[in-house]
Amino acid sequence: MxxxxxxxxxxxxxxxxxxxxxxxxxxxxxxxxxxxxxxxxxxxEPVSIKRLKKREEIKALLRHALKKGMTRSDVSGVFPNSRKIISDVAREMGISLGPSGPLIKRLRPSGDDLI
The missing domain is CATH 1.10.10 (Arc Repressor Mutant, subunit A)
Known part of the structure; x- marks a missing residue:
């Protein structure tokens, strides 16, 4: 049964x-x-593991975006419907995201997470 x-x-x-x-x-x-x-x-896979993997993928993309001068919309285009997670991960990494178009900028002058 x-x-x-x-x-x-x-x-x-x-x-x-x-x-x-x-x-x-x-x-x-x-x-x-x-x-x-x-x-x-x-x-x-449990939802928590999927969420953790997505956060790691977003973190890698944000590192790449810093190097390439991508915009917030470029990053959001790769992960649609994930604006809050992108913002949370960026904040944890010390990255400031402009509301719609400015390039992604560092909040801290240096950091291991950024490079």
Whole structure:
């Protein structure tokens, strides 16, 4: 019975990889551990890991943008719908983003994160 439910949940995760695991457990009325084991079956990454990878990709792009003199819209074009994350990562790195067009500038004169 549990194996059948695990396979059903795995099928749901294949169809919708972005589904919230906690919400799926509530909807299916099963334990979180059953949903986690179904997630592992299909190789579904937790949202937190996806978010962390995206932040690292944005950080690398911001380093590149500093060197190339790219604008905020250039960076946002690579990661659409991620303006808040881009702003947060830039702030952590000490980079000032102009509202719409100015080049990306350093807030600090030097730093290991910038180069």
């Amino acid at each position: 549990l194996e059948k439910k695990r396979l059903e949940i795995a099928a749901l995760l294949v169809r919708d990889p972005g589904h919230c695991l906690a919400q799926l457990a509530r909807e299916q009325q099963v334990s979180g551990s059953l949903v986690q084991s179904a997630r592992k079956m299909v190789g579904h």
